[in-house]
Amino acid sequence: MALVPSQVLRVAILLSYCSILCNYKAIEMPSHHTYGGSWKFLTFIDLVIQAVFFGICVLTDLSSLLTRGSGNQEQERQLKKLISLRDWMLAVLAFPVGVFVVVVFWIIYAYDREMIYPKLLDNFIPGWLNHGMHTTVLPFILIEMRTSHHGYPSRSSGLTTICTFSLGYILWVCWVHHVTGMWAYPFLEHIGPGARIIFFGSTTIFMNFLYLLGEALNNYIWDTQRSMEEEKEKPKLE
Numbered sequence: 001m002a003l004v005p006s007q008v009l010r011v012a013i014l015l016s017y018c019s020i021l022c023n024y025k026a027i028e029m030p031s032h033h034t035y036g037g038s039w040k041f042l043t044f045i046d047l048v049i050q051a052v053f054f055g056i057c058v059l060t061d062l063s064s065l066l067t068r069g070s071g072n073q074e075q076e077r078q079l080k081k082l083i084s085l086r087d088w089m090l091a092v093l094a095f096p097v098g099v100f101v102v103v104v105f106w107i108i109y110a111y112d113r114e115m116i117y118p119k120l121l122d123n124f125i126p127g128w129l130n131h132g133m134h135t136t137v138l139p140f141i142l143i144e145m146r147t148s149h150h151g152y153p154s155r156s157s158g159l160t161t162i163c164t165f166s167l168g169y170i171l172w173v174c175w176v177h178h179v180t181g182m183w184a185y186p187f188l189e190h191i192g193p194g195a196r197i198i199f200f201g202s203t204t205i206f207m208n209f210l211y212l213l214g215e216a217l218n219n220y221i222w223d224t225q226r227s228m229e230e231e232k233e234k235p236k237l238e
Contacts, residue, residue, distance in 0.1 A: 006147035095214035115187035
């Protein structure tokens with residue numbers, strides 16, 4: 001038996017994301033008032049994705065609790081739709097986008113923080129909030145993957161969706177630059193057009209890799225869990 005029920009963990013994680021989003025939006029930063037606002041940053045988009053995802057998880061848990069033993073076929077059908085939406089969102093958005101934000105942010109930060117998170121931002125964003133946006137996303141999504149099995153869509157459908165998301169965000173970043181003359185991320189100012197194309201292409205490939213990684217990790221966790229349960233059920237030899 002788990003020390004903390006998965007339903008309680010999901011509520012706690014959802015509340016943390018709500019707190020992070022509220023605190024972030026309350027900060028008076030110049031970038032909040034320029035074209036695109038916070039929506040030009042993948043970190044903010046990811047926070048919204050994670051909050052919506054865990055909101056769906058909590059709603060699914062509540063629906064499961066309310067429909068348990070009711071025998072109402074319509075309620076069970078709606079619950080299955082919620083579970084399918086929860087699983088789809090983890091597979092194509094919550095896991096690949098969340099892991100991408102954490103990995104890419106800290107790699108660039110370690111190389112040269114001014115390229116992605118200038119020291120000036122320390123005057124606006126406290127350290128705990130920075131980690132809430134760029135660090136805790138990873139353990140939260142891994143906890144969810146470990147506590148509940150998630151059915152993945154067909155690989156072609158999943159990869160098509162994540163490619164569409166990546167291309168849409170790249171076009172949005174380019175449009176913001178077209179309108180304002182400034183890139184959302186400082187390092188894009190210091191590389192040429194060819195390097196930007198290579199970078200955008202590489203990030204799309206990496207996002208696809210993360211989708212496949214999530215699928216493989218989900219299968220590994222639950223295949224291992226199933227094997228352990230089957231091993232326990234085997235009769236012991238005297």
